[in-house]
Amino acid sequence: MERERTDLLERVERYYDLVPRAVATTEEVGPFTLFVPEEGTGWQFYARPRRPGSATFTPAAVERVLARQLALGLPRAIEWVADVTPSLLPAVRGAGYEPAHYPLLTLPPRVRVPPDPRARVLPPADPHLGIAFGAVRAGFTGRDDVEHQHPGRKPELIEQGALIVVASYEGSRLCGAGSAAPRGDVAELMGIAVPPGHRKRGHGSAITRSLVAACRERGVDLVFLTAGSDTAAGIYRRVGFVDTATACVLEIDG
Template sequence: MTERFDRAELLQRLERYYDTVPRAAAEPEDVGPFTSFRPGPVTKWQFYARPRLGYDGDFTADDVRRVLARRAEQGLARNVEWVEEVTPTLWAAVAEAVGDKAHRYPLLVRRDLPPSAEPERVSVMTPDHPDLAASVGAVHASFGETDDLEPAELTGQPDLIASGELIMVAAYDDEGVVVGGGSASPRGEVCELMGIGVIPRARGRGLGTATTEALTRATLRSGATTVFLSAGSDGAASIYRRVGFEDVGTACILELDD
């Protein structure tokens, strides 16, 4: 990480973002030292619980059990997300409550512009783009490790794109078929890149990198000055580092339900 990053300030900026972004499509509820987000009327997306913004006390296994039980009572996925460097006592509390089931992922940030040329074989989606549903389906297929492509049911994406709260990019193969994509959720000066994926048969052609570059350019055009993501593996992190992302922390995720 370069000296231009004030790490503590940057992590607090990301912490505020993590609390802000789900509120566009979810309803928050405080459960002890956590805020639990449940789907609102616009979308069926499953969200998570995370440390309540501004809470600086220690976490206990009972705190974790309580929020997981509340989410189960509401029929929500028992998911918790946090940044280890901001909430260092939560990892041990989760381990005591549910065992060794949480995972750590590299958290990376990029502030500089990608190369001047727009990447090829990608397209930024508009709310009425004919490939919007196909791009969502291709990302789902990529994470399911399948080449079977089907358009996905749209659940609020057009409205969020229209409001500027969601950016989506589709990636195409040489025949013009949508084979991947990714998304981003700008909130003021901060934006997270999410769900970047390419189906197995189309990998190794630079489409993941092109999607990342296109999303980064679009988010910076939207006014964001800090673009970040969490990598799903060390291998993925190494790819993001090669295109200008730098390590800043550790994203922790507990997912007890699909």
Template sequence: MLNRIESYYDAVPRSSARAEAHGPLTLFVREGEGWPFYARPTLGHSGVVALDAVEAVRARQRELGVPEAFEWVAETTPGLRAAVEASGLTVHEHPLMVLEGDGLAVPGPEGVTVRMVDAGDTDALATAVAAPYAAFGMAPQPGTAERIAERIDAGLTRLAAALDSVGVALSAGQHQPVGPVSEVVGVGTVPAARRRGLGLAVTAALVADARARGAELVFLTASDADVARLYGRLGFRTVATALIAEA
């Protein structure tokens, strides 16, 4: 299972980034506008990573003007953390969770419609893209909605939203299929609509869509143990620890 997730992690950025090989590490560099990527272990490498390899990648990231960030799975590449921490980066731990079965049903939130959003649904698309950013006090970069629409048309992204009575997204998220594997990402709810179960309902819609489209393995990374318990209500269980390192 973790090997399939590793293959997914190596494949999913390649639709919008170039991969630079740096020995035991691969640096993904976004082509064009959009959120910057990160470095991670080269697919198939599970051994120790030396400090100088990490520092070389960090130097390249500074040269490119992108964040000095690394992402990996603790159980798959246990030999990376020591070098990353020795280089001065802070490592954050997050539960890596896999869905068991088809997912459990959750009550439908009152006063909202939870559904998938297509690329041609421009009004809903714009607010569905903005909602997860608003959850963290941010605004999407110009052109983000258009890029998401292109990815939807290309079959690279699926978008779900909880819409209020006038069609404004209060919560939204995505799953990104690569073959028979898909990851649920970017689920967020605007602050004024929290504690209504909207994020869980959006996640349930994404899970149902992924399974309907043939996804055999559906997974996500929870921000912390409390959020992981919420996802457990949908049938997700923790299988490993995702690590994110940043300056």
């Protein structure tokens, strides 16, 4: 079982390094890779360990990459998997910071997850695409007033197969959304959110199930996500996801 878990996390790490490169340039800063998003993408990325598990991390290296982000006008942030790069946590703490810890969950391939009829995949020209991203923003900010958000390059990524967006509905009303970014046989579920007025009616589960089904239709056999809290993780555990590791996120400007 431990060998299987190690293999899963190695695949997750390769994915983390690959996925931002579709919309970002990279810069090596000591033992970190810094992803610099292209203008107009609407995404921000963290710095990540360049050689997970093998590099030497020091408080000085942490301060250096944070200073570089500041110089580039980027949010100062680092993310990593604690189980893969355990030496980074003491270095971050030595620099005077304390990261947040989040459950990283994976979905066993044997777990069958059918799509939910309330949720559907949005094509690149769907008029609800901007509303879907507005609902995600509202869900994370705790607001019910959903504003149309310009999708940026997301329709292009959907057309390329690099992004899947799913929205959940009650009748014709959009009640929440989320996305996934398939890369080969691995995909991360991201930004699953439901505005407060639509919560506790199963929309988070509906979005999750339909994203999983859409990913698997495209040949993905490793689906994973990072839950924003243990409470949120409970939604995904009920779908069939299992706790696999701990993600650490340091956000100074967020």
